[in-house]
Amino acid sequence: MAAQRFDTRAGFQAQLDTLLGRARVTLQMFDPDFGWWDLGSTRNDALLRAFLRGGGRLQLVAHSNARLERDAPRFLALLADYRHLIDCRVTNRPLKGLTDSFCIGDGHDIVRRFHADFFRGDADFDAPSSTQTSLERYQGIWAESMPGLHANVTGL
Structure with a gap:
């Protein structure tokens, strides 16, 4: 299947919903602040809870977690x-x-936006060769990052 392009917030969210619904083992996310991801929405909460109930592991890396702490209870x-x-x-x-x-x-x-300030990007499913470069890059970002958001830090 060829990569599917999008250039709107609705297009991005639809592709992300598809990916979240398909994942079973790992979700690895990178964004400067996850401000446009709606991780605190009812829809994404349900998708992520189903993923985690099945034993999946979620990894997020951001430049700042302030928006998640403020906007995603x-x-x-x-x-x-x-x-x-x-x-x-x-x-x-x-x-x-x-x-x-x-x-x-x-x-x-994979669902990727070429720049976090814009919604232009693409999604590619069942395409390990398409994800390989981003996966290697993610592993490098992960290795160079430090622990961030914790439930106990936010008072939960």
Whole structure:
């Protein structure tokens, strides 16, 4: 299947919903602040809870978690409920210049925005070769980041 392009918030969210619904083992997400991801929405909360109930592991890396802490109380509740399956990290100074945004599901599905300030991007499903470069990049970002958002830090 060829990559599916999108250029609107609704298009991005529809592709992300598809990826979240398909993932079974791992979700690896990177965004400067996850401000446009709606991780605290009822819809995404349900998708992520189903994923985590099945034993999936969620990893997020951001430059800042302030927007999640401020705008996503459902996500903070999810973090409290599934803290053993969710790891949130923040980038260090050398990585703060990264401006893209992507989510990789199970190493073979990807939704990516070319720049976090815009919704132009693409989604590719059942395409491990398409995700390989981003997965390697994500692993490098993860290795260079530090622990971030924790349920106990937010008072939950």
